[in-house]
Amino acid sequence: xxxxxxxxxxxxxxxxxxxxxxxxxxxxxxxxxxxxxxxxxxxxxxxxxxxxxxxxxxxxxxxxxxxxxxxxxxxxxxxxxxxxxxxxxxxxxxxxxxxxxxxxxxxxxxxxxxxxxxxxxxxxxxxxxxxxxxxxxxxxxxxxxxxxxxxxxxxxxxxxxxxxxxxxxxxxxxxxxxxxxxxxxxxxxxxxxxxxxxxxxxxxxxxx
Amino acid sequence: xxxxxxxxxxxxxxxxxxxxxxxxxxxxxxxxxxxxxxxxxxxxxxxxxxxxxxxxxxxxxxxxxxxxxxxxxxxxxxxxxxxxxxxxxxxxxxxxxxxxxxxxxxxxxxxxxxxxxxxxxxxxxxxxxxxxxxxxxxxxxxxxxxxxxxxxxxxxxxxxxxxxxxxxxxxxxxxxxxxxxxxxxxxxxxxxxxxxxxxxxxxxxxxxxxxxxxxxxxxxxxxxxxxxxxxxxxxxxxxxxxxxxxxxxx
Numbered sequence: 001x002x003x004x005x006x007x008x009x010x011x012x013x014x015x016x017x018x019x020x021x022x023x024x025x026x027x028x029x030x031x032x033x034x035x036x037x038x039x040x041x042x043x044x045x046x047x048x049x050x051x052x053x054x055x056x057x058x059x060x061x062x063x064x065x066x067x068x069x070x071x072x073x074x075x076x077x078x079x080x081x082x083x084x085x086x087x088x089x090x091x092x093x094x095x096x097x098x099x100x101x102x103x104x105x106x107x108x109x110x111x112x113x114x115x116x117x118x119x120x121x122x123x124x125x126x127x128x129x130x131x132x133x134x135x136x137x138x139x140x141x142x143x144x145x146x147x148x149x150x151x152x153x154x155x156x157x158x159x160x161x162x163x164x165x166x167x168x169x170x171x172x173x174x175x176x177x178x179x180x181x182x183x184x185x186x187x188x189x190x191x192x193x194x195x196x197x198x199x200x201x202x203x204x205x206x207x208x
Numbered sequence: 209x210x211x212x213x214x215x216x217x218x219x220x221x222x223x224x225x226x227x228x229x230x231x232x233x234x235x236x237x238x239x240x241x242x243x244x245x246x247x248x249x250x251x252x253x254x255x256x257x258x259x260x261x262x263x264x265x266x267x268x269x270x271x272x273x274x275x276x277x278x279x280x281x282x283x284x285x286x287x288x289x290x291x292x293x294x295x296x297x298x299x300x301x302x303x304x305x306x307x308x309x310x311x312x313x314x315x316x317x318x319x320x321x322x323x324x325x326x327x328x329x330x331x332x333x334x335x336x337x338x339x340x341x342x343x344x345x346x347x348x349x350x351x352x353x354x355x356x357x358x359x360x361x362x363x364x365x366x367x368x369x370x371x372x373x374x375x376x377x378x379x380x381x382x383x384x385x386x387x388x389x390x391x392x393x394x395x396x397x398x399x400x401x402x403x404x405x406x407x408x409x410x411x412x413x414x415x416x417x418x419x420x421x422x423x424x425x426x427x428x429x430x431x432x433x434x435x436x437x438x439x440x441x442x443x444x445x446x447x448x449x450x451x452x453x454x455x456x457x458x
Contacts (some may be wrong), residue, residue, distance in 0.1 A: 020268050027265045035260040044260075049267050054270045104352055144233045145220065146255050152222055167213040174216075178251040187353040 004068040006025070019059075023052050026069060028149060030076050037080040037142045039132060048081060051076045066157065073148065074158055077140065079128050123186060130180040138173030141166055210234070210241050219248055341390070348383065 010018035035044035156163045214231045217223045
């Protein structure tokens with residue numbers, strides 16, 4: 001596969017197709033980043049489109065010191081910051097109202113029952129809600145680490161802050177999320193705990 | 209004391225070599241860190257269930273986008289742009305546009321009498337502004353000349369509300385900055401002026417258009433009326449003919 005750097009070099013030479021190959025490669029991660037930061041589908045799409053327009057126009061200024069993707073992330077984060085400032089409100093992730101079982105059925109894999117899928121969707125909503133309560137800095141650090149899979153060093157470069165600051169933000173943010181999810185009734189341990197708990201409460205009801 | 213930075217690095221598997229060994233050694237004996245690592249691992253697992261929607265994006269950058277952000281140029285370019293747009297409109301709508309004496313005049317051929325007196329957009333206000341600014345520029349030029357600097361090329365575009373103040377204390381850089389600021393302000397105003405004029409022009413076209421609709425409808429109604437009269441008249445004539453024929457047959 002052609003590397004990002006090769007495509008960037010061709011795009012700098014005026015090859016629009018090469019640039020659009022980069023767009024195709026990166027539109028989903030960029031959209032996902034924008035969506036998680038600002039929490040609105042339509043606006044996230046606009047931010048993604050604007051990111052690529054700016055990247056294309058600014059290609060001459062991209063020296064290749066950072067990875068192309070890091071450069072894109074930086075543009076996206078700046079646009080998101082502008083968006084938040086403009087809207088003057090804390091970003092709130094849109095949780096879809098209700099769960100469409102038919103739509104879900106098409107998403108479920110054979111290994112996962114509908115019940116599991118519904119609870120995964122509900123869990124996703126609880127996570128989105130908890131994330132939206134975090135301070136911007138912590139939320140951004142978690143998004144970049146957890147969902148975009150950047151290294152601590154990449155995040156530090158992107159946010160122009162020391163490595164230790166990135167780690168602190170992550171640590172604090174994760175602990176807030178953990179508490180919030182526990183309060184929302186989400187188990188903080190894996191596996192077999194829940195069925196047992198259900199059985200126990202069922203027995204206690206019978207005993208009454 | 210527990211090192212939370214190490215804990216986070218361990219959690220994300222970004223600890224190598226000796227650091228990793230040191231932390232693992234600590235973890236083996238620290239109940240608090242064990243709980244924390246376990247709890248945060250669970251939290252991380254939960255985070256994975258927050259999936260963004262997956263719309264069909266199909267984003268693309270086109271040739272048009274590449275040069276999309278053109279700026280409306282100042283003064284003359286703007287007038288030319290206005291003339292071009294309105295000429296295009298007039299080609300379709302039989303509109304007359306005059307650009308003279310700093311005012312834009314728009315007339316439509318559809319319904320001349322429907323044009324309210326306000327429909328002639330005047331740029332007289334901006335002409336006064338222009339005079340004021342030209343005056344200010346002359347002052348600035350005089351000032352610069354007094355310092356032995358080259359005179360400014362006069363841009364007939366700079367507008368300002370700023371009161372004339374003692375400029376003797378201004379440095380060249382400050383002067384340049386202000387001139388630039390005036391010019392950009394004036395560009396903004398011209399953009400607004402252009403937009404206003406264009407909107408007014410379009411409004412008038414629309415008004416004329418709807419007047420036209422009304423007239424057309426009236427004409428059609430009249431025509432329909434006349435047509436049914438004609439039908440009635442012909443029917444009466446036919447009846448008359450029938451009567452005559454019948455009378456002859458008898």
